[in-house]
Amino acid sequence: MAVIEPLGHHELLLVIVQLTLLLFVARAVGEAFSRIGQPTVVGELLAGVLLGPSVFGLVAPGVYGSLFAVSESQFHLLEVISWLGLIMLLIVTGLETDVDLIVSKGRTAAILSLGGIIVPFTTGFALGWVLPVTFIASPDQRLVFSLFIGTAMSISAIPVIAKVLIELDVIRRDIGQLILAAGMIDDTIGWILLAIVAGLARTGVVDIGSVATTLFSVLVFLGLSFTIGRRFVAALVRWVGTVLGSDVALISTVMVLALAAGAVTQYVGLEAILGAFVVGVLVGQVKRFSYELRHTLEVITLGVFAPLFFAIAGLRMNVAALFDTTVFAAGLVVFGVACFGKFAGIMGASRLAGLSRWEGITIGGGMNARGAMEIIVATVGLGAGILTTDMYSIIVAVAIATSLIAPAIMRWSIPKIEMSEGERERIEREEFLRKSFVNNLGRILLPTRGGADSRYAARLLEPLVRDREIDLEVMYVNDASDDSDGTHGGLFRRLRSSRFAPGRAERESERSAAVSPAEADRFFEPIERRLRERDQPSRTFVRTARGTVADTILEELNAGYDLAVLGESAVGDRPGESLFSTTVDRIIQETTCPKMVVSTPFAPDSSLDRADERIDRILLPTVGTVSNRHAAEVAFTIAAAENALVEIVHVVDEPHFDDRFATRPDLSEHVRIGEQLVDREAAFGRRLGATVLTRVSLSETPEAEIVDLADRTDADLIVLGSNMRPISRRAFLGHRVEYVVRNAPCPVAVLSSL
Missing domain, CATH: 3.40.50.620 (HUPs)
Structure with missing residues (x-):
């Protein structure tokens, strides 16, 4: 077997220079758009247009020709990077997708998706019948051409939508999750339609067997993913986190899973992005893949690979082809039909689903973005001999134009959507759980x-x-x-x-x-x-x-x-x-x-019986530090599970008699602050489902007061928060904490989380 020659020196140099320019311009233009209040995805898409034949090719044709007017095999190197960025963006999107919320809104998402498919497909199909024959690669296949235009008008760009939702910080809101759910259903149907049309273009007849196989593959893949796959992914992520125990290993595992799933979906004709998205959803449900890891993956994706993906998508656009009067007029008509079909379908469906007008506008604006998904569709159409190069340029222009308009519409309409009390509580609960x-x-x-x-x-x-x-x-x-x-x-x-x-x-x-x-x-x-x-x-x-x-x-x-x-x-x-x-x-x-030390006063001969005793009352001293708050969360969690009472106590340190002036000092402000402190912790405890009491007292020796209070109230457990720090070659928890541990009549748990 002959050894495959490595990539040549010039080819490697060229792709490195291309990536350098694309990333630099994409990030620079993206940041510029961000500074003027626009999502960076808009600038990243335009970066490719600026570096393409429309601008860079006109300003510096020689340099452009040597950099980007390259052979297909050379450009395919960029496409590989582009697809990797797309897969990573779909992983991040999946991590942010709330399956339970989508299931709870499944009916609404399905109605919106049908509206976003049926109307655009119908208007696009009708448009295909009336467009001049010069835009049809095979004039005798107008039916195929019309079906293809209908499919292109139906598609949505989940990566663009997800990027905008992330940047607008609304991806966790109900409206954001609803757009993602409807968009995924939309695209799944769109890929099935594309498979039908591509099969029709190849054979001249509708391949029912291929359509049935595609539909069956979707159902089987999703069914296996959310049953066996869910358990497998959870077990694998936990195993990697336990055995290898590194963030690098966990991120690598997620990438391997996404690529493998993408390979499976690509093999059965469903596109790799579906597999990557599903893996992101499954991993997002595993707590071992922490928020910090998600943030790391998101930073890498949005900082490097997503800008490259969007810039390369824009690089394909040739604005010069649209300067022809006929092409330009046809482009305006296609753009108008695309926007009308999507908005009309979504607005009509949103009324049936019981959504407000502003929610319908937001969803319509988001799902109107076609982005690189439509560019992929256009590429398939060009390769299948359905589109001419002029029609290809029109569809690409519509994809970019709708992607540029979508963020502006969503930025304008989302603030007008009132957040329901239930949604507010859900978001606050998610924010609490994250911290x-x-x-x-x-x-x-x-x-x-x-x-x-x-x-x-x-x-x-x-x-x-x-x-x-x-x-x-x-x-x-x-x-x-x-x-x-x-x-x-x-x-x-x-x-x-x-x-x-x-x-x-x-x-x-x-x-x-x-x-x-x-x-x-x-x-x-x-x-x-x-x-x-x-x-x-x-x-x-x-x-x-x-x-x-x-x-x-x-x-x-x-x-x-x-x-x-x-x-x-x-x-x-x-x-x-x-x-x-x-x-x-x-x-x-x-x-x-973080560490927690548990100390008991039990005699060895009674330890087994005492360890099984009920916990009815927990004493929780607090001074308001972060460790105190974490210790309080531990106490409240135990109390809620055991149906126990938590007494929150703050002891104001009263000056010793010898340290006082002639009159007793006024400690009312200290007491007031203590009352605010215990009330705040009490609200926190009730939120976690615990029953709480509060107490503020004064004592010259707060540690002795805590021990005495535990004895008087017959407390079963004392939970303390402390910062453990080395002093004199031993662990020092603080004199008062150590006094409580030594003298308490009940078990003591000391938590240091810092």
């Missing part, structure tokens, strides 16, 4: 040695992770110096959920183990007993310490966890001494992820 500490937990590590504190920590984690997509991993570290636990080297892991990593348990169980599975069960069983009702992936594993126990736990935490939960009773009795053991003290100091 929520508990909701953004994807992976928790609970190291255990089987003691009372770690058992009670598991008791607190069970309501915290209940009904949430959180991977809880319980690890027993086998210290080689502990003869009771064995002294063999190596690594032993035992996975409890085959859904988490199928087949891995069998492979790892063959390795030499420091403890047997039966011995491991002795440590895990009390904790697993608290977690058996969860229908979420979890695992338990034993790891032999390499170095110290702290070294081993820290090494595991470096694999990427969102929270480390440590069960540990206070060992230091006096201020200045380390509050916890050397191992826990070091983990607190050195790990960079």
Whole structure:
């Protein structure tokens, strides 16, 4: 087999220079349009026109000829980059698509889509019958030509619409999701119509078998994607996040999935963008693919690949071809019919769907954008011998013109759409969940040695992770110096959920183990007993310490966890001494992820029974810091799941008697601020479904007041927020927090999220 010659030096240099110019001009013109209040997509589309034969080709024909008037094979190199940008843009669009919202509005989206297909197709078909024969590549195939014009008029440009919605910051609004839903239905029908027309152009007859195959392929692909595919994508993303534990690996995984799905849909004649969009939707439902990762992918896409895609689409446009009087007049007619058909269809359908006039205008303006989708349709028509070059230029011009008009219409009409109370609550809830500490937990590590504190920590984690997509991993570290636990080297892991990593348990169980599975069960069983009702992936594993126990736990935490939960009773009795053991003290100091330490006053012989006791009352001291707010969210989440009462307390630090002046200081302002603070936390707690009480008190020793209050009210748990910081070679939580941990009559959970 002959070795394929690599890309030549000149060809490679040319494509690099082309990409440099396209990206630079696209971003520059896009930013210029953004400065004057227009979406950047408008400038990015025009950038291609400026670099094409219409402007650059006239101003500097020699330079243009050497750069862009190249062979088809050379231009195809740019097309590959363009398609990659299109696929990435559809992934981002899918990530922002709310399937539940679309399903809830499915009837409305279907009505809008039918209106956006039937009327434009009918008017486009009629136009095809009356256009001069000079625009038909094969004059004897006017039927095919008319069907093709109807299809071209029906299509919408989801990438352009999505980009505009993102830039206008309305993609999460009901109107944005409705446009995306209707547009996707529109385009799916459009691709089916295109397959029919292309088959008719090739054979001269309607290929019913091809049409049926295409329709069947759509239904099968979507059906498999949202059943088996949904579970597979969720399991794969979690597995990559757990085993590889890097953002790079997760983004690579999404790209591989999108390309693979795109290859499947392209193979069955549905276009690669459908597969990429569906993968984006499926990944968007997996919490392990966090908001930060989505933002990273969005920045890369909108900053590099989307501008290249839009610029290359504009590069195909030759305005000079429209200067001919006949071509120009025909272009105006086609443009008018395209806009009328789309707006008339959408406005009529919006009334049937019960939408307002401004909602109809917004949806019509958005779906009127044809963009690169129509350019692709025009390319198919040109290649199939349906269109002349003049008609191709007209359709491309209409695609760009409608894409330029759509953002202006949407920017004008969207502010006139009033946001309903339900929509406002949904958006506020989504914004809260995006910033929520508990909701953004994807992976928790609970190291255990089987003691009372770690058992009670598991008791607190069970309501915290209940009904949430959180991977809880319980690890027993086998210290080689502990003869009771064995002294063999190596690594032993035992996975409890085959859904988490199928087949891995069998492979790892063959390795030499420091403890047997039966011995491991002795440590895990009390904790697993608290977690058996969860229908979420979890695992338990034993790891032999390499170095110290702290070294081993820290090494595991470096694999990427969102929270480390440590069960540990206070060992230091006096201020200045380390509050916890050397191992826990070091983990607190050195790990960079949030950590929560759970300490109990239980006697060892009663620890198992006490760990199963109900939680009826939680005491939540607060001073208004970020860690306090995150600790409050943990307390409220546990309380809502356990039907417990949360008492929020703020203790005003009253000066000691020896520090006072002759008269008692006026602390009314401090009390007022404290009342505002606890009221704010109470509103937050009620929003999370917890029952709350508030209390503001004065004390010379707030820490003693908190301990006394816990004793008086018979609190079952105290939840504190604290910034843990190293002082004097030990973890320092603050004197008052440490006092509460040492003296509290009930378990204490201390959360440091910073």
